Amino acid sequence: GQQVQQSPASLVLQEGENAELQCNFSSTATQLQWFYQSPGGSLVSLLSNPSGTKHTGRLTSTTVTKERRSSLHISSSQTTDSGTYLCAIASNMGYKLTFGTGTSLLVDP
């Protein structure tokens, strides 16, 4: 089945630094979603980016479909960015999203 690996597993930054998170997957993805999960557990859908580059605010996601990888770049990190970032993909237009185990980000003031 589909496998999703995220790296690094954890990351500690100083406020203002940039973060680069990686997501690698084992099969072609027709859907790719980046999520943010707060320390309290709530989930926020950040970006849907199955191919190419997408921007929203301080976030930029680049997905190279052929190479089965996606990245999430967070610029000028803030302490409120701390939490877990999850990558999830589906291999067809269905619903079976396979989630990675996430990157835990801590931004120190």
Add this chain to the structure above:
Amino acid sequence: GALVYQYPRRTICKSGTSMRMECQAVGFQATSVAWYRQSPQKTFELIALSTVNSAIKYEQNFTQEKFPISHPNLSFSSMTVLNAYLEDRGLYLCGARGRNTGQLYFGEGSKLTVL
């Protein structure tokens, strides 16, 4: 804009009791709704997919007897965790596919704690 609203956001129930959670599509019509669970220290796994006018499809390890789902219209779905025990703790996530766009929209999750 399109939103998925999940209710309740958090709930605590006693072991052996049941808990119903709701998923409401706001601003769009949802042709399909998927329910996921994130157990403690684990990643999300698909429980079931519910498509209007089709039978609900449950994944392995999840059954209708344990997680009955109702999907009466294009805006609403509910799932009940029957006879909840410790292993049912976690964050339950609803994802809905928009009828016109085909895009997926997600709620914030319903967190279940079982005592």
